[in-house]
Amino acid sequence: MNMSVSEHDHGEVREPKPSFIKGLLFLFVLLIVVAGLAIFVLTQRSSEGPLIISEDPTPLSVDVMTASLQQSLDLDEKFTGLVAAKRTSELGFSAGGRIARMNADVGDRVVTGQSLATLDTRGLRSQLNSAEAQIAEAVANHALAMSTVERQNALLAKGHVAQQRVDEAVAQATTARARIDAARAQADTLRVQIDLSSITAPYAGVITRRNFDEGAIASPGAPVFELVESSALEARIGLPSSLAAELVVGDTYELLGDRGPVAATLRSVTGIIDSSQRTVTTVFDILDSDAVSTGAVVRLEMQRSVSELGLWVPVSALSEGQRGLWSLYIAKQEEGAWRARPGLVEVIQSEGERAYVRGAVSDGDRIIIDGLQRITPGQAIHPKLAPTATTANEG
Template sequence: MSLYKRRLGAGAAVSLAALLVAILVFGVTALRAEANLVAAAPTPISVSVITASHDPQASIAEFFPGLIAARRQSALGFERAGRIDRVLVDVGDRVVAGDVLARLDVRAVQAQIAAAEAQTAEAAAQTALASETESRQAQLLERGHISQQRFDEVRTSTRAALARQNAAAAAADALRVQLDLSLMVAPFDGVVTARRSDEGAIASPGQPLLELVELDQLEINVGLPQSVAGDFSPGDPALFMVNGRGEPVTARFRASSSVVDR
């Protein structure tokens, strides 16, 4: 029992000595590592120094993207309903203002105009007869052969006949307007970009039949900061690069919407 205890005490002393040696070795290694880090720090690098000066003529160019679009573009249709008789243009055709592009079947309107003109002629004949009757009645009134009441009745009949004549003439004029509305006329110079109906189709009032785009007058729509847009006045020039290449294109400032996009 006593021998075992002595051997155990000797082993503990050896272990303690080994621990002290390990601590000593670790401390020396750490000191060497720290020394290496200090020694490996880079030395400062010298740089060149220049003197800056202000150039009052210097400027920075600003570029803002924009979209080129036709100034006018219209979807053309007839103001009245009817059967399409002819479409005289197709997609890609260039037209000038006043060209007839399409027309409706006008046979029914022409018949109505003929009837209205006949009614106008009949009303005009009745008006002429009433006017002659009034003249004769006026002579009889001067001679005392008729009463003032009778003459007033004749004069009223003349005015009524004239009113009927004017109404018939106005109805005929309205039908002539319908005849004019049966023609689709180009409102400006441009090119046809769409054709949505053909002959024989029934057109509704306002139904788009053709698309017309103006080509000779183009606009550039640009979104600008409020501070930049406020510097422009109508007629001021501005330079644009089309597709980012080629010679600059000069445009004139027309107007600003003054609406700020939030």
């Protein structure tokens, strides 16, 4: 039994171990991998050195326009003004009294001389009747006095009366004549008061305000109606002094109203600069009063040239920068490749989809006009002239 066990143990110790063979196989595989890497590196080499594996990404295709600077900027500016009536009057009674009739209301169009309102004139007419009676009495007394003078002159010629009696008769006749004149003056005064008890339109126009109704007591001078002249309108427009000097008094210009063009003749240029607006007031006479209404806004278009070196670019070519400036991208060729480089500009004037700018732009620069959100400074690009780029810079 002991011998069989020891023989079994002796057989297990003598079996060969595989660790050495595995090590040789691992070393062999490692050598093959290293050799493969070496061969790959050697095959990738060129005469100028190792090949650069990482390359720039594919250039981004962008639309560009060619910059063409201009020396000045022609601005089409619009200046606004208000249409107003040449004459506006507040009408009232010169003397107070009770209003008997109101013949017009707000919105009525009236003609020259039309009666608008009257006071109760019964008291005045009664006084006028009394004055006319006094005139008749004075006339009768004057006639009697003149007859007395004739008789006294006849008696004086016969020597029946003294000269004093003649003189007294003449004095009485003169007094009677003065009473006639006084009575007539009183009657004329009453007639004037009766006339002033009626409001009549001094010119053709439109009633824009009515402050009283029948039966009300109007105090002297209180405005009863506001009358605005409708047949003669004018427009007052403030202009810079340089532009106002270009206008010619008497010439006809076209103003723009809400209902279309309005022809107007320049009546005057004040020549005085408004301290708050820094403008000169110009006054235009509206030729057709039916083409525009009182209070309407009208505009005068004029072109002004500003000496400012710059160019027009599409708004899509601009992105907001800092401190009130804007930035755009210029396509620049560097070492045979096109790259996007930013430049700061200032917006001088904007009109719809375009803007006039000045700044870091030179003649001939290729300005990227769209897709700025995809571009970063120094990015590789492929510029192509946009079909509309030829008209983008027209002023």
